[in-house]
Amino acid sequence: MAESVETTSITPTRITRVLVADDHPLYCDALRAVVPQALPGAEIRTATSQEEVLGAARGPEAFDLVLLDLNLPGAVGLSCLYALKEIAPAAPIVMVSAMDDPKVMQDCIIAGASAFIPKSTSGQVLIHALKVIAAGGTYLPSGVVASLRSADGTANELTSRQRRVLELLASGLSNKRIARELEITEITVKAHVSAILRKLGVTNRTQAGLEARRLLDGQ
Numbered sequence: 001m002a003e004s005v006e007t008t009s010i011t012p013t014r015i016t017r018v019l020v021a022d023d024h025p026l027y028c029d030a031l032r033a034v035v036p037q038a039l040p041g042a043e044i045r046t047a048t049s050q051e052e053v054l055g056a057a058r059g060p061e062a063f064d065l066v067l068l069d070l071n072l073p074g075a076v077g078l079s080c081l082y083a084l085k086e087i088a089p090a091a092p093i094v095m096v097s098a099m100d101d102p103k104v105m106q107d108c109i110i111a112g113a114s115a116f117i118p119k120s121t122s123g124q125v126l127i128h129a130l131k132v133i134a135a136g137g138t139y140l141p142s143g144v145v146a147s148l149r150s151a152d153g154t155a156n157e158l159t160s161r162q163r164r165v166l167e168l169l170a171s172g173l174s175n176k177r178i179a180r181e182l183e184i185t186e187i188t189v190k191a192h193v194s195a196i197l198r199k200l201g202v203t204n205r206t207q208a209g210l211e212a213r214r215l216l217d218g219q
Contacts, residue, residue, distance in 0.1 A: 015039045015064040015134050019056055021080075022069040022096065023048040027119060031067055031096075034123055038130035039065070050074030050083075057087045065134065070097035070108070078111050085112040092133050105140055109203040110194050115139035138204060158199060165192040169205060170212035 018035055022028040032044055045063075047053045050072050057063065066088075072080055084093055092114035097104075105116040114133050117126060118141065129139040158166065161182075168178045175193065179186040197203065200211045 015042050017061060017063045017065075018042045018044050019047060019053065019063045019066045020044055021047040021053045021067065021072055023073050024069070027069075027096075030123075034126055035067075035130065037123075038127040039134060048073065050080045053080055054083055054087065057084055057091075062088060063091050065130075066091055066093045068093055068095055068113075070095050070099060070104070078108065081108065081111050081113060094130070094133060094139075100141075106198070106203065109138065109140065110197055116141075140203060158196065162192050162196050162199075165189060166196050166208065166212045169193065169196070170209040172209075 018039065020028055020031045020035070022031065028046055028048075032046070035042060035044055042064075045056060047056055051074050053066075053068065053072065057066075066084060068080060068084070074080075081093060081095065084091070093112065094115045094117055095105075095108045095113045096117050096119055098119045100118050100120070108116050115129060115138055117129055117139060121129070121141075132139055164182065165178060168181060173181065175186050175189045179189045182189070193205070193208075197205075197208055200208055202208050202211055
């Protein structure tokens with residue numbers, strides 16, 4: 001599978017504390033060796049289970065970046081990712097896994113991850129991807145982005161409710177504000193946003209907003 005970085009800028013911000021969460025010693029060591037090449041001077045801490053990850057995230061010193069194994073012991077599905085987003089919503093989370101299923105990758109991004117990096121990714125691509133993520137960008141293998149767009153190419157028709165949610169999303173409203181505006185639950189809004197991202201073939205709210213402006217301008 002071809003790999004590339006999806007980004008518009010590579011100007012990393014200062015990242016001083018990184019949590020590497022992986023229970024495979026060899027890959028954990030590899031990440032500890034690669035991260036300083038992308039983020040010089042960063043302090044690196046490791047965790048080997050969901051319990052250790054969440055304990056570290058609740059600690060007195062916040063992490064600027066988390067590299068999280070998808071199948072970490074103690075995690076069920078995306079439970080660790082969801083919990084981390086609740087504890088540290090501002091910290092970018094990079095999912096790493098031996099899996100290369102495009103749907104799984106998309107689900108991780110929709111759930112709040114900033115990137116999904118297969119463990120087969122080369123060191124140089126990983127370094128570049130981490131710099132992009134530090135600059136506020138996102139990363140998915142280019143082949144995955146293409147396949148998701150292709151798979152959703154015939155399903156781009158949004159329902160009237162989804163179009164309204166998209167309009168409000170594009171205007172910068174949070175899920176809570178959208179729920180209040182439309183008099184529906186926040187859970188329903190999240191379901192609509194997930195469906196919108198899937199149908200538009202994008203991976204985050206920013207990209208959806210750009211696509212919304214394109215669609216609305218074409219009306």
